[in-house]
Amino acid sequence: MASSTQDHQHHFPTAIGTTSAPPPTPSTTQPNFTSTSDSSATDLLSRLLHRLPPTLSNTPLLLRRRSSLATTTSTTTSPPSLPFPELNSSLSTTLPSISELGFFQLTNHSIPSDLARAAESDSISLFNLPRHLKHxxxxxxxPLGFDDDDNEEEEDTGAGDSLILDSSCSTDSSELSLNSLREFTREMEKIGFAVVEALFSAMGLQNPAGDDPAGLSSLVWVSNSSGFTDSKLDGSGKFYPYVIGLHYQFRSKSCSLLADPGWVSVSSLMDSILVTLGDIAQVWSNGKLKKIRGKPTYNMEEGTNSLPLSMSFLVTLPLESTVSPLYPRVLISNHGDTKDHKKLKEDGDCETNQVNTFNSFSFEDYAWRVYHERVPLKDPLDRYRV
Structure with a gap:
């Protein structure tokens, strides 16, 4: 599934220690599969928008101008519901629908609602800390730690902060009590790995991670946003690549997801887990699975100036991984016909060529680029498409 192609100096730590030097920019040896002027213009626009002062980039005028670039829908979709105890059988029957949507919800899972709310309370206490204690x-x-965009001169309101933790919720302090958050994370990890196993089993593939516990990595991403800092216009704020994302639904609220066709509005059940298929799952499936970019964007709470705290558990990859399609989507027969894999086997035809829809690429280079560039105008996987 994942193979090491280079020796990097920064990896996911098992426990967060002292602050290390910033990681290098993506390798210049990584091939660039899009050299068109359109790609260059998009990247240049992204860098310019990212460097605008907050007082300018967050103005309603710029918001209106940039929000017109996103396609939204007025229809709210209820995701397919899969009872967790019946996950394997349910995925086998609903896979075509889920493949097109890129999301579904898990019900009857093993996480008690009181544990989830205790974990949410732990997270809120972290965002209430003064900035210097957060850092x-x-x-x-x-990608671990608090990120407030280094707005040191602004008032520390906690708005726009995001916290990324490893699966152990490691800290540099013995004063913080995060027992509920750690237990919640352990339970989410079990569910996440089970979903990956069931998803690829339903597609007729072995678990991409195999029996290697280091084949997959886990992150907890907690965000607290307000105003225009983390809105639809930049794809739910910063974006980190993942296989699947698990998003516990603390309330019965609609949210927006950035799918392949554009923005979709989704309403899931309270205490369910919204599962989104990520960009790595799309590459592994060789384009068969539709994906969701980033995290859900929740509507602003009525009567407040802030968006609710969001907690996402991401099943992702170690930084040193290489991402490649796991099987060809299209095969070409001896007669020159193109058929999908299943049909070719049924007909007993002999394959002569395997066609991939994505080139292989370095996960670390890709993750660094999409996390820092925040490009909402173009699918970041486009440059790797064949």
């Missing part, structure tokens, strides 16, 4: 307890070792 003291969670030093930045990319």
């Amino acid at each position: 003291q307890h969670f030093p930045r070792i990319w």
